[in-house]
Amino acid sequence: MNNYDDIVVGSGISGLTTALILGMNQRKVLLLEKSPKIGGSLSRFYKKGIPFDTGFHFTGGFANDLILSDMLSVLSLNDDIHPEFIKNPEDNRFIFENQGKSFEFHSGFEQNKKDMLSYFPDEKNAINSYFSKVKNVRMNTKAMNIRAEFVMQQPLEEDFISLKEVLDSLTDNKTLKTLFSAFSMCHGTEPSQISFANHSRVTYSLYESIARVKDGGNAFIKAFKNKLKEYNVDIKTNTFISSCEDIAKRKVGTFVLNNGIKLKADNCVFTIHPEEILKTFQEKNTSKAFIDRVKNFEESVGFFLTFIKLTKKDQKPLNPAVITLYPDNDLDKLFDPKYKGDLPLVLVKNSEEVKNEKINIINAFELSHWEHVKQWADSTTGKRSIEYKEYKKNRTDRIIQRITTMFPEYKNCLEVIDSASMLTFRDYLNNPYGSAYGIKQKIGQFNLFGRVQYKNTYAAGQSSILPGVLGAMMSGFTICRYILSKEVYAKFIENN
Numbered sequence: 001m002n003n004y005d006d007i008v009v010g011s012g013i014s015g016l017t018t019a020l021i022l023g024m025n026q027r028k029v030l031l032l033e034k035s036p037k038i039g040g041s042l043s044r045f046y047k048k049g050i051p052f053d054t055g056f057h058f059t060g061g062f063a064n065d066l067i068l069s070d071m072l073s074v075l076s077l078n079d080d081i082h083p084e085f086i087k088n089p090e091d092n093r094f095i096f097e098n099q100g101k102s103f104e105f106h107s108g109f110e111q112n113k114k115d116m117l118s119y120f121p122d123e124k125n126a127i128n129s130y131f132s133k134v135k136n137v138r139m140n141t142k143a144m145n146i147r148a149e150f151v152m153q154q155p156l157e158e159d160f161i162s163l164k165e166v167l168d169s170l171t172d173n174k175t176l177k178t179l180f181s182a183f184s185m186c187h188g189t190e191p192s193q194i195s196f197a198n199h200s201r202v203t204y205s206l207y208e209s210i211a212r213v214k215d216g217g218n219a220f221i222k223a224f225k226n227k228l229k230e231y232n233v234d235i236k237t238n239t240f241i242s243s244c245e246d247i248a249k250r251k252v253g254t255f256v257l258n259n260g261i262k263l264k265a266d267n268c269v270f271t272i273h274p275e276e277i278l279k280t281f282q283e284k285n286t287s288k289a290f291i292d293r294v295k296n297f298e299e300s301v302g303f304f305l306t307f308i309k310l311t312k313k314d315q316k317p318l319n320p321a322v323i324t325l326y327p328d329n330d331l332d333k334l335f336d337p338k339y340k341g342d343l344p345l346v347l348v349k350n351s352e353e354v355k356n357e358k359i360n361i362i363n364a365f366e367l368s369h370w371e372h373v374k375q376w377a378d379s380t381t382g383k384r385s386i387e388y389k390e391y392k393k394n395r396t397d398r399i400i401q402r403i404t405t406m407f408p409e410y411k412n413c414l415e416v417i418d419s420a421s422m423l424t425f426r427d428y429l430n431n432p433y434g435s436a437y438g439i440k441q442k443i444g445q446f447n448l449f450g451r452v453q454y455k456n457t458y459a460a461g462q463s464s465i466l467p468g469v470l471g472a473m474m475s476g477f478t479i480c481r482y483i484l485s486k487e488v489y490a491k492f493i494e495n496n
């Protein structure tokens with residue numbers, strides 16, 4: 001007899017979503033997490049009593065009826081998660097440092113288009129065409145409507161053309177092209193490599209609305225934890241599958257945990273990095289084709305984060321804001337690991353209540369590559385070299401310098417509370433390269449999703465369909481549609 005119907009590996013937003021949907025469908029589920037706590041990239045950390053976000057700062061998809069709200073409503077979590085929308089255009093801003101120009105946007109798809117037209121009145125055709133193409137992709141992507149009937153989304157024409165190719169066909173204006181690509185930091189792939197379709201899927205929801213969430217990712221973790229208790233879902237932390245055994249007829253018969261416990265299950269869904277999946281399967285049991293596929297995947301970019309407290313006296317609580325500084329208007333150049341100059345820097349501002357006092361915070365995240373930290377890959381948190389500490393200090397100093405150059409009012413009132421490199425994210429998130437979005441959404445690269453290697457093992461998570469919290473959550477819904485069957489899934493969605 002099976003111990004579980006389903007094992008879900010990894011308890012980030014993808015694993016939590018998958019485990020909850022399966023649990024809500026009367027299945028007996030085991031959720032496994034390698035770290036001491038569940039939540040993955042959603043988890044916040046506290047320094048000097050202040051909560052800081054790690055892998056979830058803001059998102060699209062929350063405006064009425066958009067996909068994130070819809071998914072949360074199906075999971076009955078809407079009442080526990082409170083978006084804080086960015087309302088003022090000056091809080092949704094892109095600044096080109098080399099030109100001293102700033103572009104502000106109202107939220108709403110049509111509003112964004114209007115704002116863009118007001119900045120570039122001579123580029124009416126390019127702007128109308130770009131927005132219509134983005135909308136067209138969004139509307140034709142059935143996976144972005146959890147209520148749509150489909151089994152497997154057929155790729156669109158736009159899945160086979162890069163963002164850069166489309167933009168080059170629309171205009172020669174470099175600044176406009178960069179603004180069209182401006183949310184590339186939210187999928188982690190440069191314009192020449194991301195398909196126009198995936199760029200549009202990520203960007204559309206950010207045009208519609210940008211929101212932070214009250215209590216950040218912790219609000220999600222708490223809501224999921226409470227909800228999971230209502231169902232037959234066991235959660236085990238500090239636990240992972242160390243090997244797959246009794247493989248017969250292309251099915252894993254026994255899943256062996258790191259504590260020696262042996263389990264049987266109908267399905268096992270991995271919501272972890274493909275290299276972690278490969279480690280679990282062990283190369284000796286795995287086809288060369290699968291190994292080659294995983295080893296040839298390219299990673300998305302990562303971030304270097306600086307966590308800053310504003311120490312200015314008598315300040316008002318900050319509105320949530322997302323302001324991106326671009327040192328240049330050639331994004332492909334800025335995303336190139338060999339590029340040596342300043343890198344795109346996103347400033348996420350917010351205010352947190354600490355002991356009845358409002359503390360203003362800036363989380364500054366700068367684009368980063370594995371190549372920046374690779375030389376210290378053998379070290380672990382707390383045991384790094386002086387050279388690494390110098391690297392962190394230099395990067396942090398430069399970030400502060402860029403912020404105060406752009407916002408002189410912050411001079412002498414930015415207190416750096418902490419900083420984190422891709423190595424920090426690697427070690428805390430069990431993600432082999434500490435990248436922001438796992439495997440790159442590269443045109444022509446078919447990421448792992450659905451059944452992989454064996455009949456009863458599946459891949460979902462941020463590296464599968466779309467990156468970010470929204471994309472990772474979507475992957476949970478889509479994988480459950482396969483596992484539960486189309487009919488059961490349709491009934492579940494209809495009834496919730």
Ligand SMILES: Cc1cc2nc3c(=O)[nH]c(=O)nc-3n(C[C@H](O)[C@H](O)[C@H](O)COP(=O)(O)OP(=O)(O)OC[C@H]3O[C@@H](n4cnc5c(N)ncnc54)[C@H](O)[C@@H]3O)c2cc1C
Pocket residue numbers: 009010011012013014015032033034035038039040041042054055056057058059239240241271272273276280303305365425428429430431434435436437460461462463467468469470472
């Ligand atoms: C610095 C940074 C900033 C980001 N900012 C944003 C943002 O503002 N908005 C946004 O939408 N997205 C953002 N992202 C991306 C976003 O965090 C991810 O796309 C999303 O959270 C991924 O969810 P996941 O469940 O697929 O993976 P994860 O959250 O990484 O969860 C995977 C879990 O699996 C566990 N695990 C790993 N290996 C094993 C194993 N063998 N066995 C058991 N457990 C295992 C890990 O410990 C982890 O808990 C950011 C990412 C980073 C790194």
